Amino acid sequence: MTTFRVFIATSLDGFIARPDGRLDWLPGATPDGVPAPAGEDHGFLAFMAGVEVVVMGRVTFETVRAFRPWPYAGKRLVVLSGTLTAADVPEELREGVVVHAGPVERLAAELREQGVGGVYVDGGQTVRAFLRAGLLDELTVTRVPVLLGEGLPLFGPLDGDVWWAHQRTQAFGSGLVQDSYRVRRE
Structure with missing residues (x-):
């Protein structure tokens, strides 16, 4: 069964x-940004162990x-x-990266037909598109203890409420707090 998952920091x-x-405010995201705490990957490697395909938008x-x-x-x-075209993908990444014109519903159907299990959905616009299409199954949001004051939001307008069932909360020594949810389908 194909599961569409988000693992993102805000x-x-x-x-x-x-x-x-x-x-640059996100620990470990850029070489010149905030250093990542030694020995803390905040669950990313465990999350990626259950992922076969990563989906993201052009901006992300x-x-x-x-990186x-x-x-x-x-x-x-x-x-x-x-x-974006295949020629826009750096040479060293072309073997593992494909460009898909969308929409997300068509891509999701193709991934299901291929028998893909875990799909990591990343990037604000892409997460919002999957959310609006009712395709997201799991959501893990890690809050970084910084106020930016302005920026690009994770969520945006929806056609209706989307309810989530809380799975767990984990606090890390670095001050990051991670919440995991599974969508509630009635």
Whole structure:
């Protein structure tokens, strides 16, 4: 069964990036940003162990494609974009990265037909598109103890309420607090 999962960090005031998309406030996200606490990956490796495919939008891909080491090694990565082409993908990533024009409903159907199990949905616009389409199954949000004041929000307008069942909360020594939820389907 295909499960669409989100694993994302926000500031205390709900932003996933600065207004210009920078992630310098996120521990370990950029070489010149806040250093990640030694020995704490905040559950990312365990989460990735259950992921076969990563789906993200063009904006997120343009932010992460220079990350080294590549955080998605060994996973197929699908970039949702109507403008990006395979030629825009860096040469060293082309083997594991494909571009899909969408919409998310079509991509989800294709992944289900392929028998894909865990799908990691990443990036604000992509998370919101999957959420609006009613496709998300699990949501893990890690709050970083910083107020940005402004930025790109994780959530946006919806056609109706989406209820979630709380699974667990974990506090880390670094001050980060992580909440995990499963969607409630009536």
